[in-house]
Amino acid sequence: MKKTIASMLFFLTCWQLLCHFIIIDPVFFPAPLSIIKNTFFLLIQDNLLVQVFYSMKRLGLASLVAIPAAIFLAIAVTHVKNLDNYINPVIAFTFPLPKVAIYPLLLLIFGIDDTSKIVLIGIGIFYLIFINLRIGIKRLLNSQSYDLVRIYKLTRFDYIWNFILKGTQQELITGLKLGLNYGLTLVVVSEFSTSNNGIGYFIWRSWDQFKIINVYSGILILSILGFVFYFIFNTLIERASDRFY
Numbered sequence: 059m060k061k062t063i064a065s066m067l068f069f070l071t072c073w074q075l076l077c078h079f080i081i082i083d084p085v086f087f088p089a090p091l092s093i094i095k096n097t098f099f100l101l102i103q104d105n106l107l108v109q110v111f112y113s114m115k116r117l118g119l120a121s122l123v124a125i126p127a128a129i130f131l132a133i134a135v136t137h138v139k140n141l142d143n144y145i146n147p148v149i150a151f152t153f154p155l156p157k158v159a160i161y162p163l164l165l166l167i168f169g170i171d172d173t174s175k176i177v178l179i180g181i182g183i184f185y186l187i188f189i190n191l192r193i194g195i196k197r198l199l200n201s202q203s204y205d206l207v208r209i210y211k212l213t214r215f216d217y218i219w220n221f222i223l224k225g226t227q228q229e230l231i232t233g234l235k236l237g238l239n240y241g242l243t244l245v246v247v248s249e250f251s252t253s254n255n256g257i258g259y260f261i262w263r264s265w266d267q268f269k270i271i272n273v274y275s276g277i278l279i280l281s282i283l284g285f286v287f288y289f290i291f292n293t294l295i296e297r298a299s300d301r302f303y
Contacts, residue, residue, distance in 0.1 A: 088271045097275040110279060112255040113245045116172060120179035120241060125234070127180075128187035133222060136195040153189070157182045158247055165252065175248040183241045187233035194229025195222060228295060235291030239284055246280065 070090045076082045077089035084092075100106035135142040161178050168174040198204065198221070207221050223230065249258025257276055264272035 086270060088274055093271060093274045093278060096271050097278050100272065100275055106257075106260060106275070106279070109255055109257050109260045110283075113242075113249065113257040114283075116175050116179060116248075116256065117238070117241050117245050119172075120176045121183060121238065123176070124180035124183040124237070124241075125187060128184045128233070128237075129191060129223075129230075132188050132191040132195060133218065136192060136199060149185070149189070153185050157244060161248065170252040175245070175253070178248050179241045179244045182244045183237035186237040186240060187230070190229045190233030190236070191226055194226030197229075198222065198225045231291055231294045235287065235295070238287050238291075242280065242284060242287070 073087070074089050074091060077084045077087065077092075088096075097106075131145070135145045157178060160181075161174070164174040164177050168177055203221070203225065207217065212221065245256065246258035246261070249256035250262045253259045257279060261273055261276035264270075264276060
């Protein structure tokens with residue numbers, strides 16, 4: 059962690075000096091201190107915080123649908139006979155497809171309001187959680203622990219909660235980390251063209267109005283959000299690993 063912070067500080071210091079001595083054009087590459095100052099101004103006095111709220115609301119609503127659906131289907135395909143034979147080819151065929159490519163189709167089906175955006179974000183989150191959790195459940199079912207479960211005949215609730223979900227928490231948390239970070243990307247993409255609010259809309263409008271420093275401020279906010287997700291889930295994964303071992 060210390061090495062990461064030190065390398066970032068070194069990079070930002072070099073960037074600041076290059077701008078100060080006008081070695082790079084500060085119009086297109088504003089100094090880091092100017093970007094930070096501008097971001098605080100936009101958060102406090104402008105409506106950037108409101109735009110972040112709209113984006114997080116879309117991500118949250120998509121997660122509320124996608125996460126339970128991914129968990130349910132992952133458990134179903136690993137326990138219902140022959141269901142995996144039908145679902146796996148569909149997942150294998152559709153997962154490599156860039157989710158942004160189906161956004162125009164979603165706009166035709168759901169319209170240009172938030173529904174199409176939430177569906178797009180939810181699809182991206184769903185795949186990553188489902189695939190990771192499915193791998194974890196299959197690992198668990200092939201382990202010696204599964205023999206003990208069959209011997210003690212756990213109730214359905216204890217089986218799902220204490221054996222499946224707790225036994226695959228590393229894969230589940232990894233899926234959540236990847237899914238939410240990818241979902242954040244889809245939030246921004248979906249807000250570029252068919253939205254009048256959100257962080258993606260803010261970045262696109264700033265580019266359109268040639269407010270370059272505002273573009274950097276929007277990117278900084280996204281970087282902070284991504285880092286927070288990454289840090290939280292990495293911490294959870296480390297704790298899950300400590301408990302496991």
